[in-house]
Amino acid sequence: MSGEKPILAISNLHVGIEGTEILKGIDITIPSGEIHAIMGRNGSGKTTAANVIMGHPSYDIEDGDVQLSGESILDLEPWERSRSGVFLSFQYPQAVPGLQVGNFLRKSVSSVRGDDAAKGAAFREDLKNAMSKLNIPSSFLSRYVNDGFSGGEKKRFEILQMMLLKPRLAVLDETDSGLDIDGIRTVAEGINEVVRGTENGALIITHYSRILEHVQPDRIHVMIGGKIVASGGPGLASLLEENGYDWLEERVAEGDVFE
Amino acid sequence: MSQPSEAREAVGDYKAGWHDPENSTIRFDFGLSEQVVRDISELKSEPEWMTEMRLKAYRHFVDRPMPNWGNTEILEDIDFDNVCYFLRSSDQTGESWEDVPEDIRNTFERLGIPEAEQKWLSGVTAQYESETVYHSIREDLEKQGVIFLDMDSGLREYEDIVKRYFGTVIPFSDNKFSALNTAVWSGGSFIYVPKGVSVEMPVQAYFRINAKNMGQFERTLIIADEGSSIHYVEGCTAPTYSTDSLHSAVVELIALPGAHIRYTTVQNWSNNVYNLVTKRGVAHEDSKIEWVDGNIGSKLTMKYPAVILKGEGSHAEVISVAYAGAGQHQDAGAKVHHLASNTTSNILSKSISKDGGRGSYRGMAKIMPKAENCRMNIVCDALILDEGSRSDTYPTMEVGNASAHCEHEASVSKVGDEQLFYLMSRGHTEAEALGMIVNGFFEPFTKELPMEYAVELNKLMALEMEGSIG
Numbered sequence: 004m005s006g007e008k009p010i011l012a013i014s015n016l017h018v019g020i021e022g023t024e025i026l027k028g029i030d031i032t033i034p035s036g037e038i039h040a041i042m043g044r045n046g047s048g049k050t051t052a053a054n055v056i057m058g059h060p061s062y063d064i065e066d067g068d069v070q071l072s073g074e075s076i077l078d079l080e081p082w083e084r085s086r087s088g089v090f091l092s093f094q095y096p097q098a099v100p101g102l103q104v105g106n107f108l109r110k111s112v113s114s115v116r117g118d119d120a121a122k123g124a125a126f127r128e129d130l131k132n133a134m135s136k137l138n139i140p141s142s143f144l145s146r147y148v149n150d151g152f153s154g155g156e157k158k159r160f161e162i163l164q165m166m167l168l169k170p171r172l173a174v175l176d177e178t179d180s181g182l183d184i185d186g187i188r189t190v191a192e193g194i195n196e197v198v199r200g201t202e203n204g205a206l207i208i209t210h211y212s213r214i215l216e217h218v219q220p221d222r223i224h225v226m227i228g229g230k231i232v233a234s235g236g237p238g239l240a241s242l243l244e245e246n247g248y249d250w251l252e253e254r255v256a257e258g259d260v261f262e
Numbered sequence: 263m264s265q266p267s268e269a270r271e272a273v274g275d276y277k278a279g280w281h282d283p284e285n286s287t288i289r290f291d292f293g294l295s296e297q298v299v300r301d302i303s304e305l306k307s308e309p310e311w312m313t314e315m316r317l318k319a320y321r322h323f324v325d326r327p328m329p330n331w332g333n334t335e336i337l338e339d340i341d342f343d344n345v346c347y348f349l350r351s352s353d354q355t356g357e358s359w360e361d362v363p364e365d366i367r368n369t370f371e372r373l374g375i376p377e378a379e380q381k382w383l384s385g386v387t388a389q390y391e392s393e394t395v396y397h398s399i400r401e402d403l404e405k406q407g408v409i410f411l412d413m414d415s416g417l418r419e420y421e422d423i424v425k426r427y428f429g430t431v432i433p434f435s436d437n438k439f440s441a442l443n444t445a446v447w448s449g450g451s452f453i454y455v456p457k458g459v460s461v462e463m464p465v466q467a468y469f470r471i472n473a474k475n476m477g478q479f480e481r482t483l484i485i486a487d488e489g490s491s492i493h494y495v496e497g498c499t500a501p502t503y504s505t506d507s508l509h510s511a512v513v514e515l516i517a518l519p520g521a522h523i524r525y526t527t528v529q530n531w532s533n534n535v536y537n538l539v540t541k542r543g544v545a546h547e548d549s550k551i552e553w554v555d556g557n558i559g560s561k562l563t564m565k566y567p568a569v570i571l572k573g574e575g576s577h578a579e580v581i582s583v584a585y586a587g588a589g590q591h592q593d594a595g596a597k598v599h600h601l602a603s604n605t606t607s608n609i610l611s612k613s614i615s616k617d618g619g620r621g622s623y624r625g626m627a628k629i630m631p632k633a634e635n636c637r638m639n640i641v642c643d644a645l646i647l648d649e650g651s652r653s654d655t656y657p658t659m660e661v662g663n664a665s666a667h668c669e670h671e672a673s674v675s676k677v678g679d680e681q682l683f684y685l686m687s688r689g690h691t692e693a694e695a696l697g698m699i700v701n702g703f704f705e706p707f708t709k710e711l712p713m714e715y716a717v718e719l720n721k722l723m724a725l726e727m728e729g730s731i732g
Contacts, residue, residue: 057687060679081686082694090687097684101702107688110698114689147702164688 008073009034010172010204011056016067018055025051027229028067033172033222035202038194040215042240043226044248049208050094052226053176056206057091058084071172086115088171088203092161092178098149104160105144108167115168133166136196137189154181162193173197173205179214191217212240225261227252235261275725276559278373279532281501282365284473286391288350292475293343296320299445302348306414306448309421319434319444326438329564332624333591336562340536345477345508347446349391355412356396366390366472373499375468378714383495385410385465389480391473392448403461409454410465413481416452423454427483431514431542431570439538443479443512450480450511455490455521464493464526464712471500471507471535482513486521486549493524495712499559502532506561509535515543517551519573524552528715530722531559533589539565542597545605547573554710555582557592558722566624568597571605571633578607583707586619586651587726595624595656600666603634611642612707614700615651616726623655623672631662640670645703647677647696697724 011033018026025048033039043049055062056069058081068075076084099107108130113121120126134141137159149157158178165173175194179187191214198205207220215223215237223239224231227248232255233239239261243251288305290298299320303313328337356362359376370376370388379386385399387410394412403410409420417424434444451467471478486492500507509531517523523543531537537560543551553567569578584592598607613621623642638661644653655672677699685695701708701720708716 057683059683080691081683082689082691085687085689093684093687095680097678097681099681099685099699099702101705102698103705107698110694111688111690114694147705168688 010072010202011206012068012070012073013052013056014068014070016052016055016069017065018051019063019065020051020061024065025229026055029226029229029231031206031224031231033204033206035204036198036200037221038198038205038207038218039222039224040207040209040218040220040240041224041226042209042212042243044210047226048229049226050176053091053174053206053208056172056174057081057089082114085168090165090168090170090173092158092165092173092175094177094180096149096157096161098147098152100147100150102148103144104146104148107148108144108164111164112167129167133163136166137163137193139163155183155186158182158186158190162190165197166193169197171203173203174208175205176208177210178207179209179211184213187214188217190214194218212244215240225251233261275728276502276532277725278499278530279502280372281503282369282472284351285363285365286349286351286473287353288348290346290348292346294320294345294347294446298347302446302448305348308417311425312417315429315434316445319441322435323438323441323445326441328438332564332593333562336536336591340506340508344475344505346473346475347477347479348448349473349476350393351391351472352393352395355394355415357398359396362388362396366395369470369472370396370468373468373470378466382463382712382714383466384461384463387412387451387467389449389467389469389478391471391476391478394449399465406459407456408459408461409452411452413450413452413483414448416483420452420454423485424452424483427485427514427516429514431516431544432512432540436540439510440512440540443481443510443540446477447479447481447512449478450482451484451494452482453484453492453494455486455492457487458489460490461492464495466495466497469496469498469509471509471531474503475505475507477508477510480511482511484514484523484525485516486518486523488518489520491522493526495526495715497528497530497715499530500532500535503534505534507535509537509539509560511539513539513541515551517543517545517549517576519547519549521546521549523550524554525567526554526711526715528556528711528719529559529563533559533561535560537563537565539563541565542568542570544570544572545576545578548575549573550577550579552579553582553596554707555580555594556707556711556719557582557584557594558719560592561589562591562593564593566595566597566626568599569607571598571600571602571607574602575604576602577605580607580609580611581707581710582611583704584613584621585723585726586613586615586621588617588619591620591622593622593624595622597626598628598638600629600633600636600638603632603636605633606637607639609640610706612645612703613643613653614645614647614703615653616647618650620652620654622653623657625657627658627668628660629663629666629668633663634665636663636666638666638668642672643703644674645677645700646674693728694724696727700727
């Protein structure tokens with residue numbers, strides 16, 4: 004079973020865009036059933052990491068590998084990765100005017116989980132439950148994908164998609180930004196539901212520790228300048244919250260290791 | 263008939279591109295002359311006034327220069343001497359599909375017409391080349407006095423009504439192609455809806471060109487009497503040939519006080535058909551005319567559905583979409599003239615260009631000086647899918663009365679990489695993602711279509727998107 008292999012293994016990943024190196028050799032391993040977080044300031048390379056896992060075509064992979072349950076996914080197109088169980092909750096979800104949410108959800112579930120999963124009462128029940136957990140009204144289904152959505156609606160819609168697509172690996176890029184405290188709690192519950200007690204995994208990308216209080220990640224990686232400078236348990240988030248990234252950078256420069 | 267597999271191979275993605283062997287009972291030689299016009303009229307045993315009108319129209323067509331606007335280059339390519347102006351493929355108009363010659367019946371079955379007829383239509387006419395080969399109307403409508411006939415039968419059976427309205431909305435001298443149509447018209451629909459009658463389910467006409475170098479010149483006249491309503495739907499396809507065919511229709515609508523006419527077109531000619539059509543309606547007091555006009559096929563379309571708001575309180579709605587792929591130019595748009603006070607109009611035009619195709623919006627919206635308190639709203643959106651494709655807008659607004667309220671918005675957009683990536687991350691291939699974006703863009707049009715048409719159109723566009731992504 005996939006339990007043997009880590010759900011995600013990023014090794015020595017070097018990534019550039021238009022000749023500029025952004026990720027300078029990162030290593031992250033997420034065992035099945037675990038939730039990890041990457042914290043870092045804007046511009047540290049967090050979103051690049053998320054996009055590369057999903058297969059964004061703009062980046063050049065210069066070295067290293069990304070494996071899902073022991074299989075490299077770097078040669079796969081984004082839709083193939085999605086069908087293999089990778090999901091990305093976007094920092095800036097894109098609007099598609101004219102494409103109805105309900106229709107889109109059904110098509111996506113059908114593409115990712117197969118036609119049968121998108122049919123009949125089971126799907127409708129699944130959809131109804133997920134929407135009620137996320138406090139999304141049914142009128143939402145006839146709106147157009149992300150078109151005119153508020154920041155909070157966009158983020159909740161990302162989580163709704165995650166809950167319906169049931170990914171093996173969920174990557175959440177700044178899903179907490181733009182959400183109030185209730186929204187964060189709701190989103191955190193969604194993430195926990197998809198991962199806890201399963202063989203799935205999640206990678207949460209954020210620059211605040213707030214969401215982490217609700218998710219309780221197993222491990223936190225701090226990214227600065229395209230490198231993971233520190234990895235540690237949940238305590239690392241509170242240390243960062245109290246002292247800031249400059250402090251951490253200095254400590255790392257002095258040779259401290261956070262385990 | 264030709265083997266489907268062969269035909270499919272020959273036509274690529276265009277699913278309606280097969281052709282039947284030509285089994286004509288009457289076929290005119292190529293070319294146009296006064297004699298050809300006389301022969302058509304004689305063949306149909308028409309009254310003299312119609313023959314005279316045809317001849318006048320023919321002379322006007324000969325004298326009238328080609329339009330010096332639109333795609334003049336492609337227009338000048340039309341070889342009027344290399345067109346067949348009349349072709350009869352069945353000696354009768356069947357009232358049951360059993361009466362339709364087998365090849366032709368098979369073609370309409372492949373196009374799904376008999377099936378649609380059973381499910382959701384009030385009446386159907388099917389035109390093949392120059393004439394209608396099948397016609398039916400639901401009995402209950404006939405009992406209420408609704409007339410739904412092909413135009414030739416309409417002229418034979420209801421000469422008074424035809425004579426009163428024919429050419430009153432679009433005189434033959436309107437433009438070169440309305441002159442051509444008036445000279446050689448054949449087929450099309452004649453509809454009269456009596457006072458107060460609402461035809462709930464749409465009636466449909468389907469136009470099929472089969473022969474090479476064919477000219478199809480159907481003529482449609484719809485009169486909705488006071489307080490009545492009707493929804494007319496037309497579809498059209500043709501085989502794919504290396505030589506061109508010419509389709510030049512004239513459609514006249516008359517909405518009497520309080521009437522409502524909706525005219526829906528999904529045009530999917532093969533890419534060797536010139537589609538040069540004049541469509542116009544006159545709206546009397548408190549009536550409403552809606553053109554829902556989709557242009558997917560053809561080599562060159564020049565078509566600007568028009569409404570003359572003649573009666574106070576009348577309303578015009580023109581929703582059009584155009585898809586221009588490789589080698590296609592869709593020059594489409596709308597025309598609205600506000601002649602009376604308190605009249606309103608909405609124009610929504612959306613075009614997609616891809617693989618070097620060209621989409622143009624050409625619009626004319628006019629408010630006359632004596633028309634008080636008119637409202638006019640125009641929105642044109644263009645979506646360009648790749649570098650070599652093109653979109654232009656040629657909007658004209660003439661507002662002669664200061665009380666008018668006019669709005670005009672235009673936008674041109676491109677499909678973004680981020681938008682595609684977003685959809686692909688949800689398990690959709692690039693072609694599927696593009697199909698979703700494109701169908702979403704057309705949604706304001708598609709949602710106005712009968713469901714069956716909407717589903718077909720979405721499939722058609724998804725197929726178009728698959729064509730070019732390698």
